[in-house]
Amino acid sequence: MEIAIVGRNTDVPERFRRHVEDKLAKVPQLAPTAQRIDVEVAHEPNPRMSDVRERVELTVRDKGPVIRAEASADDSFAALDLATTKLLERLRRARDRRKDHRNNIPIPPVDVRPYEAPAEEPAEPTGPLAPGEVSETTLGDSPVVIRQKVHAATPMSIDDALYEMEMVGHDFFLFINAETSRPSVVYRRRGWSYGVIELDANGT
Structure with missing residues (x-):
């Protein structure tokens, strides 16, 4: 299994790279x-955010x-x-879900996404982005940076969308609802409550 480590606004020392390999051994x-684990290390230069100035993102590329x-x-x-603690917990949940599937507990199929290589320095967009591409642009003369990314969409159930939202650790997940064929979003509400928003392109 390959481990790819990239840094954003920071250099990644060899000592940290060795520590990554040890931490991800499980x-x-x-x-x-x-097939691969992408490790992104980012540094926040704002001194007001010194307590969270270092960010690490781990992404496991699997068949699921x-x-x-x-x-x-x-x-x-x-x-x-x-x-790493969060990642291992999510991997255990994914493993348990696969075990349930092998024991003939009916579980809808999950989305299978193609590998998306990390882009350390996204290029300025010259047209519509293709699936897997990333672009970053600034909003006029302001310091606001807008990051855009396109995912290939496979229709799925609401249950699958909630599962994938939990696996990536986000508070929302955009998908195509397999039952209605509409662009939809599931999102986290308070506690263990969730919401669903669908778009109707033919609405008036």
Whole structure:
């Protein structure tokens, strides 16, 4: 299994790279078919955010859904520890879901996404983005940066969308509803409550 490490606004020392390999040694046990783990290390230069200035994002590329975890701390090693804990928990949940499937408990199929290579320096967009491409643009003369990414969409059920939302650790998930063929979003509400929003292009 390949581990790819990239840095954003920071250099990644060899000592940290070795620590990453040690921390992720358990991943093949929980995801034996995983092909690659992308590790992104980012530094926040704003001194007001010194307690969360180092961010680590871990993404496991497997045959099933993408599984991701991220964490921030004042130190990259601490951020890695936090992110790894989240990642291993999500991998265990994904493994248990596969076991349920093998035991003939009916579970809808999950989305299978193609591999998306990380883009360390996204180019300025020259047209519509293709699936997997990323672009970053600034909003006029302001410091606001808009990051755009296109995912290939496979219709899925609401249950699958909730599962994938949990696996990537987000508060929302955009998908095509297999029952209605509408663009839809599931999102987290308070507690264990969730919401669903659908778009009707033919609405008036």
